[in-house]
Amino acid sequence: MPDYGHDLLFGTFLTPTAHDPDRVVALAELTEAAGLDLATFQDHPYNADYLDTWTLLSWVAARTEQLRISGNVLSLPLRPPAVLARAAASLDRLSHGRFELGLGAGAFWDGVEGMGARRLTAGQGVEALREAIDVLRGVWDDGTAGPFQREGKYYPIPGMRRGPAPEHDINIWLGAYQPRMLALTGQKADGWLPTQEYLRSPDRATANRLIDEAAVAAGRDPRQIRRLLNVFTVDVSTRSRGFLQGPAEQWVDQLLPLVLDEGFSTFLIGRDDPRLIQAFGQEIAPALREAVAKERAGNGTTTGRVRSTVALARRQPGVDYDALPASLATGSVEPGDPEYEQVRHSHSWKGSPALVIRPRDAAEVVDAVAYARTQQLPLAVRSGGHGISGRSTNDGGIVIDMSRMDKVEVLDRATHRIRLEPGARWGHVAQALAPYGLAMSSGDYGDVGVGGLATTAGVGYLVRKYGLTIDHIVAAEIVTADGSLLRVDEHHHPDLFWAIRGAGGNFGVVTALELEAYEVDKVVFARLVVDASDTADLLGRWGRLIEDAPRELTSFLSLFPGRRGNPPMAQVTLVYAGDDIEAAQSALSPFLEIGPILDQQAQLAPYPALVAPPGDQHRGQGLSDSHSGLLHHITPQAAEVMATMIGSGDVMVMQFRSVGGAVNDVTREATAYAHREQNFSVLAATVPDRRSRLDKLWADLYEHLDGMYLSFESDTSPERLLDAFPEPTLSRLRDVKATYDPDNVFNRNFPIPPAPARQGGEETDSAA
Structure with missing residues (x-):
């Protein structure tokens, strides 16, 4: 069989013994420390001598940082697929995309039946597994509208909410030996996961052929299916005693044909031997990778991600997908890929990019920028994708998504x-x-x-x-x-x-x-819900209190219009930067007089509790039409205009953020953010069909504003540039732009035109 071109993975197949639980966890940690990719565990829930595999998987995920984990293989009859889907997605999200799903149709039926599950024949087990795969993927597809429903003989789903979606596209690997299971692997699975010692008939070559034939008949490319292999009878020693029993060089010589001739790309050793695990990770795996890379280069083997014909048909015109550097291929997402719904939108804006590139390091960012420049398409750069300004997605262009570069380090x-x-x-x-x-x-x-x-x-x-x-x-x-x-x-x-x-x-x-x-350790956090019937008075009182408050106090105010006969309502957030309760109370108490208080809470809390990440899916669900400005003070005149805005019913929310204090200690020349005299940031947002009315209302407020916080502004017209970058800041930025980006490649973030180039004493436009 051919080399399918998959990247090589190496790992362990560990025994989850309950008699020494610390040992199996230590072996998993050693698997990661040795540089291996994957730790897998047997799953025999009916065996009281073993730890519950799912509990063990969760524990190991928490104890490791990079290691991928999987059952090898999970017993489907004892793990109903609807529950398994949610458990798998949850563990994948908690581990940041490190879970894969090894799955089996069932074995050891006396034990399975003894725990209350139904005994199935071999044929019934295959059909139940077929249904289960559809259930798993249906539950994970929470980008589809409506509940998940399906008829089924073994796993009918009358109606359940989809989700959560996993962090990454979880691979389903099947432990398969007989023709019907091998055919199912080719039709629906992402990988074949047999054990070498259990392979009898059909043999490896015949099994691979059956998988490939089934894949082609189902309209799939056989290269979509990874071939994994468990091996138990192994040892590293100075002399040869048989297959994979000898020095590291012998292992390489014997594994190389399995990669090049039979298409196996993942090898899992089934011995709980620390010495062997270390040798496998530190000697054998690097040497085999090197040997395979050399052979592939000489053979011209196609490597990297494989997409189905259905996915390829969804590629957008005008993009040279084949020119994407190999370094970026694995992490890129195209319209036909399963992950596309997870990366196409930002929080507030819907998008349909032609390609989303997800680099893992700075070198790949270099490759991504170079590639994007050859495509002549809109280019967006995304870090978190939450900004309401809409600059981190596009339609028909390229997005460089930085989400996989997420390290946080304390250097000193x-x-x-x-x-x-x-x-x-x-x-x-x-x-x-x-x-x-x-x-x-x-x-x-x-x-x-x-x-x-x-x-x-x-x-x-x-x-x-x-x-x-x-x-x-x-x-x-x-x-x-x-x-x-x-x-x-x-x-x-x-x-x-x-x-x-x-x-x-x-x-x-x-x-x-x-x-x-x-x-900073703990802070005092308070939240007030206030009747905002007298909106102008409320805003004026809040603004004066903030300006008079000690610097330790920062406050944000969200203002919502009245609905169904109720008055406008304000939510006031107050944070005192410190754990001095008495000082915090003194600073917070005056805010109880800003208006009729409908609800209040206050607590001493660790700062991370205030900004705990909810892990939202981005589907363009936020308000995408917004305006942003800065105020020196909330004057009575400005407050009246803003009260009119929220009372109009055409503004869905207004948000006010206090600045001033330490912000204004910095000179306006020190950074490209020059707004160092204002005390408040204000945002107004609405729905698309009311955008024109928001524009008219904002025009009345505009004369009271001085500057803009550009991440909250969705109008990127050139006229707004001076609001974001008042002179001489703008001219200085144009000079820097002419030096580092004369062709205006990065033109989505309030596009700053490069300063004209000078040639022969005359200026010429350098902007592309």
């Missing part, structure tokens, strides 16, 4: 130096910093990504005490339009370092940020 606790990758979510950042007693003010929602917020400004719950997020950036790594990976700080490319702190999306793809965090 003494100096508070931290390093963040742009795909990390701020809620996860808060959780990672908390054990060190550190925090970073960063928005008010834990699912927001690092990259977008930290290159715009960063108004968070601690902003009046500690300033904007950008004010704490001390260095950054960025891939510019020409493919250079630059480290920028006050001494290296200081002009670019200045520009990315406030206008970063215009100059490249930031791949890492270094910041100086600050000491």
Whole structure:
């Protein structure tokens, strides 16, 4: 059989003995430490000598960081598929995409029946497994409208809610030996997972042929099905004693034909031997990878992801998909891929990109930018995809999605130096910093990504005490339009370092940020629900109280219109940056007089609890039509205009965020965010069919505004540039743009035109 071109995976097949549970967990941890990819476990729920495999999988996932996990194989008769689907998706999300599903039709029927499950014949087991696979994928497909329903002889589903969707496209690997199971593998599964010692008839070659024939008959490419192999009779020793029993070089020589001639690409060793596990990971796996890569290069073997004919038919015109570098192929998502619904939209905007590229490191970002420049298509860059401005998706273009670059590191606790990758979510950042007693003010929602917020400004719950997020950036790594990976700080490319702190999306793809965090443990958090019938008076009182409050206090206010005869309502969030209860009470108490209080709560809480990431799916479900501005003060005149806006019924929500305090300690020239005198940010949002009325109402407020927070603004017309970047900031940004992005490749984030190039003493337009 041919080499199917899959990347090689190596792992262990461990015995979940209940008599020494710490040992099996230690062997799983050793599997990861040895550089192996995958730890798998037997599943025999009827065997009281074994740990429950699902509990063990969850425990091992929590004890490891990169290791993929799977049952080998799970007993379907004792794990109903609707429940299994939700359990699998949950574990996959909790482990950040590290779970795969090895599944079997059932065996040891006396034990299965003894636990209350129905005994099936071999043929019935295959058909039950066929139904189960459809149930699993139906439940995981929570992008489909309506409940999941299906008729079935073994697993009928009268009607259940779909979801949750797993973090990644979980592979279903079947333990199959007989022709009907092998055919099912070809028709529906993602992988074939037999044990070498159990293969009798058909043999490996015949089994592979049956899988391939079934795949082709089902309209699938046989390369879509990974071939995995468990091997038990193995040992590493100085002399040869048989198949996979000898020195590492012998293993390589004997495994190489299995890859090149029979298509196996994953090898799992079934001995609980620490010495063997270490040798497998540190000696055999690297040597086999090297040998396979050399042979594949010489043979011209096609490697990488394989897409079905149905998926290929959904490719969009105008994109050279075949030109995508091999380094990016595995992580890319096209319209026909199962993951497409998870990556096409942002939180507020629906999108239909032709290609979503998900790099894993800065080198792959370089490749992604180079490829995108050859395609002449709209280019968007996404960190978290939560921004309401709509710049992190598109229709028919390319999206560079940074979600897989999500590391959070504390570089130096003494100096508070931290390093963040742009795909990390701020809620996860808060959780990672908390054990060190550190925090970073960063928005008010834990699912927001690092990259977008930290290159715009960063108004968070601690902003009046500690300033904007950008004010704490001390260095950054960025891939510019020409493919250079630059480290920028006050001494290296200081002009670019200045520009990315406030206008970063215009100059490249930031791949890492270094910041100086600050000491924060617990904070006092309060929330008030207020009758906003007298909206103007409420806004004026809140604004005055904030300006008079100590810097430790930051407040956000959300204003909602009245509905069904009820008055407008305000939700006021107050955060005191510290655990001094008496001082916090003194700062918070005046806010109880801002209007009729309908509900109130206050508590001392760890800062991460305020921004816990909910893990929302992005489906374009937010309000996508918005305007943003900055206010020096909430004057009576401005308050009356805003009261008219919320009373019109055409504005769905207004949000006010206090700034000032430490934000205004920084000079306007220090960063590309020049708004260092205002005290409030204001946002108004509505639904698309009321956008024109929002525009008219906003025009009445506009004369009271000075500047704009651009991440909350969906109008990116050139006329708004000076609101975001008042002179001389804009001219300075245009000069930096001409240096680092003269062709205006990064033109989605309030496109800043490059300054005209000078030739022979005359200016010429350098913008593409």
